Amino acid sequence: SAVISQKPSRDICQRGTSLTIQCQVDSQVTMMFWYRQQPGQSLTLIATANQGSEATYESGFVIDKFPISRPNLTFSTLTVSNMSPEDSSIYLCSVSGQPNTGELFFGEGSRLTVL
Amino acid sequence: GQQVMQIPQYQHVQEGEDFTTYCNSSTTLSNIQWYKQRPGGHPVFLIQLVKSGEVKKQKRLTFQFGEAKKNSSLHITATQTTDVGTYFCAGGNAGGTSYGKLTFGQGTILTVHP
Numbered sequence: 001s002a003v004i005s006q007k008p009s010r011d012i013c014q015r016g017t018s019l020t021i022q023c024q025v026d027s028q029v030t031m032m033f034w035y036r037q038q039p040g041q042s043l044t045l046i047a048t049a050n051q052g053s054e055a056t057y058e059s060g061f062v063i064d065k066f067p068i069s070r071p072n073l074t075f076s077t078l079t080v081s082n083m084s085p086e087d088s089s090i091y092l093c094s095v096s097g098q099p100n101t102g103e104l105f106f107g108e109g110s111r112l113t114v115l
Numbered sequence: 116g117q118q119v120m121q122i123p124q125y126q127h128v129q130e131g132e133d134f135t136t137y138c139n140s141s142t143t144l145s146n147i148q149w150y151k152q153r154p155g156g157h158p159v160f161l162i163q164l165v166k167s168g169e170v171k172k173q174k175r176l177t178f179q180f181g182e183a184k185k186n187s188s189l190h191i192t193a194t195q196t197t198d199v200g201t202y203f204c205a206g207g208n209a210g211g212t213s214y215g216k217l218t219f220g221q222g223t224i225l226t227v228h229p
Contacts, residue, residue, distance in 0.1 A: 033216075041221070042203065042219045042220060042221045042222050043158065043203070043205075043219040044219075045216060045217070048216070092157060092158075097160070102146065102148070102163070102207050102217070103148055103160045103163050104148075104150075104158075104160060104205075104217065105160060106157040106158050106159070107157065108156070108157050109157050
């Protein structure tokens with residue numbers, strides 16, 4: 001299993017501002033995944049972050065709103081841009097445990113509240 | 116797109132009672148995974164089922180994957196207060212272009228009264 005550290009763990013933000021969430025993994029991984037979990041809801045995949053290429057976004061999520069960086073095999077950032085109260089969620093970074101088996105290991109999440 | 120439905124949404128049990136949550140997919144799955152999320156925590160991987168009709172056990176937890184690979188269940192025998200949390204199923208495809216892309220069910224919130 002991988003150890004995943006996320007920062008910040010929580011933040012309160014003002015409407016219209018942007019916040020960048022950092023995700024650090026203790027081992028090199030090919031793909032990192034960013035999920036959103038809205039209050040009391042399930043997990044929704046935002047995008048897959050690949051090192052050396054553009055992130056792949058899921059339907060309903062766009063790069064202008066959620067720009068992602070992946071500068072190396074152990075680190076990624078997700079920015080939530082021009083935030084509104086609807087962006088209040090837990091944002092989770094995750095990686096796969098083994099090649100081609102797909103189970104996910106999650107960071108502890110970043111809980112954002114937008115006022 | 117693929118949809119994964121999970122029932123019930125909530126389950127309240129007395130300690131010692133059994134608990135079951137069910138998961139149904141709109142499409143045939145390559146695998147199904149189960150996760151547990153404690154209150155205030157992050158999802159933690161429990162198990163993965165790959166084979167049609169597969170049954171796996173982890174102590175008091177029994178996981179089943181349907182013959183058609185479209186449904187699954189998690190059964191907990193004699194619940195304990197430590198079982199409290201939200202249980203998610205997640206349908207996915209291993210390898211290929213869908214590597215790591217899971218569709219999560221809505222989750223079942225389990226509360227256990229001592």
